[in-house]
Amino acid sequence: MSSESLSPRQGGLLDPLIQSEAWQRFSHTGFYRFIVFPIGQIIVFIVAATVFLTALAYLVALLIPEPRPNIVLSDQISRQLPGMVISGISIGFVYAMVALGYTLVYGVLKFINFAHSEIFMFGSVIGFAFMNFLSSAGVLADWNPVVLVIATILISGIASGLLAVLIERVAYKPLRNAPRLVPLITAIGISFILQDVVRALASITINDFNLTYPTRNIAFFQNPIPVVIGTNEVRVRMTSIIIVIAAVIMLLALNYFVNGTKAGRGIRAISMDQATSGLMGIPVNLMISLTFFIGGAFGGAAGALFGLNVGNVTPYIGFIPGLKAFTAAVLGGIGNITGALLGGLLIGMIEAFLNGLLPYFPAIGIRYTDIITFGILIAVLIFRPSGLLGERVDEKV
Amino acid sequence: MTVLLELTQVHTYYGHIHALKGVSVRVDQGEVVTLVGANGAGKTTTLKTISGITRPKRGKVMFNGQDITDMAPHHISAQGIAHVPEGRRIFPLLSVRENLEVGSWNVKGGRGIISDRMNQMFDMFPRLKERINQKGGTLSGGEQQMLAMARALMMAPSVLLLDEPSMGLAPVLVEGIFEIVKRINEAGNTVLLVEQNALMALEIAHRGYVLQTGEIVLEDTGAALLQNDLVRKAYLGET
Numbered sequence: 001m002s003s004e005s006l007s008p009r010q011g012g013l014l015d016p017l018i019q020s021e022a023w024q025r026f027s028h029t030g031f032y033r034f035i036v037f038p039i040g041q042i043i044v045f046i047v048a049a050t051v052f053l054t055a056l057a058y059l060v061a062l063l064i065p066e067p068r069p070n071i072v073l074s075d076q077i078s079r080q081l082p083g084m085v086i087s088g089i090s091i092g093f094v095y096a097m098v099a100l101g102y103t104l105v106y107g108v109l110k111f112i113n114f115a116h117s118e119i120f121m122f123g124s125v126i127g128f129a130f131m132n133f134l135s136s137a138g139v140l141a142d143w144n145p146v147v148l149v150i151a152t153i154l155i156s157g158i159a160s161g162l163l164a165v166l167i168e169r170v171a172y173k174p175l176r177n178a179p180r181l182v183p184l185i186t187a188i189g190i191s192f193i194l195q196d197v198v199r200a201l202a203s204i205t206i207n208d209f210n211l212t213y214p215t216r217n218i219a220f221f222q223n224p225i226p227v228v229i230g231t232n233e234v235r236v237r238m239t240s241i242i243i244v245i246a247a248v249i250m251l252l253a254l255n256y257f258v259n260g261t262k263a264g265r266g267i268r269a270i271s272m273d274q275a276t277s278g279l280m281g282i283p284v285n286l287m288i289s290l291t292f293f294i295g296g297a298f299g300g301a302a303g304a305l306f307g308l309n310v311g312n313v314t315p316y317i318g319f320i321p322g323l324k325a326f327t328a329a330v331l332g333g334i335g336n337i338t339g340a341l342l343g344g345l346l347i348g349m350i351e352a353f354l355n356g357l358l359p360y361f362p363a364i365g366i367r368y369t370d371i372i373t374f375g376i377l378i379a380v381l382i383f384r385p386s387g388l389l390g391e392r393v394d395e396k397v
Numbered sequence: 398m399t400v401l402l403e404l405t406q407v408h409t410y411y412g413h414i415h416a417l418k419g420v421s422v423r424v425d426q427g428e429v430v431t432l433v434g435a436n437g438a439g440k441t442t443t444l445k446t447i448s449g450i451t452r453p454k455r456g457k458v459m460f461n462g463q464d465i466t467d468m469a470p471h472h473i474s475a476q477g478i479a480h481v482p483e484g485r486r487i488f489p490l491l492s493v494r495e496n497l498e499v500g501s502w503n504v505k506g507g508r509g510i511i512s513d514r515m516n517q518m519f520d521m522f523p524r525l526k527e528r529i530n531q532k533g534g535t536l537s538g539g540e541q542q543m544l545a546m547a548r549a550l551m552m553a554p555s556v557l558l559l560d561e562p563s564m565g566l567a568p569v570l571v572e573g574i575f576e577i578v579k580r581i582n583e584a585g586n587t588v589l590l591v592e593q594n595a596l597m598a599l600e601i602a603h604r605g606y607v608l609q610t611g612e613i614v615l616e617d618t619g620a621a622l623l624q625n626d627l628v629r630k631a632y633l634g635e636t
């Protein structure tokens with residue numbers, strides 16, 4: 001979320017405003033850089049993704065007005081639109097939070113941490129373990145739901161962050177000078193180890209690795225909230241709202257950390273030039289560990305939110321969401337924090353639209369959603385490997 | 398004169414390439430010492446060995462009476478050695494201000510000290526002040542060199558290692574850079590200057606070393622080296 005990425009080019013319509021002294025002063029205040037700008041950016045991304053996908057959907061409806069007899073696609077679109085947008089936003093934020101882990105680590109080490117999907121899984125399992133502990137102690141229902149959510153996010157986030165740091169120290173750091181394929185393969189190996197260790201632990205302790213969040217029985221989390229939009233009534237799940245609020249708060253915090261603190265500046269410096277950062281006195285290894293911690297914490301918190309939302313997790317749930325978040329990171333431009341946010345929201349929206357509309361097409365079901373999503377990954381890798389926001393041209397060599 | 402920095406019989410390798418073959422260099426407090434030599438002689442490697450980016454296989458690097466041979470770069474920098482690397486290596490996506498802030502990573506004493514130092518840098522390099530919010534990567538070559546030097550001076554180092562500060566700059570700017578190096582030294586800073594531009598470097602240096610394929614072949618005062626036949630033939634382009 002660099003504060004430059006949305007600024008209009010020179011010669012734009014907004015120049016008189018942008019060059020005015022009052023604006024110049026305002027745009028350097030912390031309030032603008034850490035509150036107004038990032039929230040504005042999130043809103044712009046959501047609106048842009050919604051407009052783009054809605055237009056695309058109606059375009060398809062124009063070409064294929066009646067995919068099945070008596071099913072008018074454009075009617076279905078307008079009826080389902082609010083629901084698709086809301087679920088797209090909430091799953092999009094989950095992908096964005098996971099995508100940040102891939103992108104932060106890629107930024108400092110130029111390495112794709114494929115074990116990150118299992119960090120996400122680990123977070124969802126820790127979230128379950130915490131709530132299950134409260135539930136078996138008989139106090140779960142007594143906890144204020146807001147406090148419960150905050151505690152779950154903190155515990156899952158911290159545990160997952162520490163796990164990510166441990167993995168980096170034990171498995172990746174010794175390989176830092178090895179050929180690039182070596183840590184990549186190691187990361188895949190770590191994924192399998194984590195899946196099986198979690199399964200073993202779950203099987204030993206509760207004799208089952210299908211882990212059902214006990215919040216399923218709590219009305220606060222389960223009863224949908226009716227929201228009237230125009231003539232439609234949409235039922236919004238509480239967990240979707242929780243995801244959005246938690247994600248926005250965490251994204252603001254991350255933006256402040258990266259762009260407003262000394263450690264964040266150090267991490268950005270390392271991502272540009274590791275050797276020179278060391279010369280400046282930056283403790284490079286410590287900052288790399290910190291990056292893994294933050295990426296892991298975001299992945300783990302996202303895992304817990306995801307678990308809360310779907311209600312049931314296993315040691316194997318990380319793979320597909322992890323791959324989608326990786327797609328989001330690549331789509332936005334791997335290594336670019338703003339790109340991870342944009343990519344996550346886009347992938348989430350695309351998925352929600354496909355889930356909403358594909359069932360109306362003969363022979364294509366909801367299962368094609370994943371095929372199309374990963375088709376996007378392949379297309380981006382072929383046609384624009386630097387992603388939507390990846391190309392930074394202001395770098396003079 | 399007190400010895401500030403001393404390399405003794407340093408051997409540095411890149412894999413099987415023996416880049417430094419027993420280099421011994423001494424820098425005293427308050428001096429400008431220059432290391433001249435052809436491309437590939439090992440000048441950059443000498444500086445990298447001092448600042449810890451590469452480790453010597455044998456030999457010793459002493460700084461302020463302390464053995465820094467095996468220290469990590471960020472610890473060496475905290476000891477007071479500021480290395481301005483070859484090619485400037487400013488952070489292209491950080492603003493001028495942020496580049497200077499990164500340079501003050503280990504500065505103790507908080508915001509006040511840092512902004513005082515920054516103002517000193519702006520006195521020395523007024524151009525940087527005009528560009529304070531501009532990304533480092535958008536500066537011209539000369540401005541980037543100024544930023545690289547200012548960023549290192551933010552540490553208030555005991556010794557400044559400069560690797561080819563004049564490289565790639567227009568002749569008028571080269572004069573300016575050497576002028577600044579002289580001023581930095583007159584302000585009390587010790588400088589170890591690596592240059593291919595031997596003439597200019599030897600003119601401002603108190604002492605100099607000539608490096609050839611990883612070995613020191615000559616060592617003398619700057620003035621004496623300027624008169625030396627080998628130096629005149631090999632590095633000053635005389636026949």
Ligand SMILES: Nc1ncnc2c1ncn2[C@@H]1O[C@H](COP(=O)(O)OP(=O)(O)O)[C@@H](O)[C@H]1O
Nearest residue numbers: 411414416434435436437438439440441442443
């Ligand atoms: N990263 C490296 N890997 C392998 N060889 C290197 C590397 N850097 C420098 N060398 C070799 O070490 C020798 C000294 O290089 P260097 O110190 O850069 O010389 P100079 O700065 O005097 O031009 C050269 O032969 C160069 O090819």
Ligand SMILES: [Mg+2]
Nearest residue numbers: 440441442483
């Ligand atoms: Mg060199």
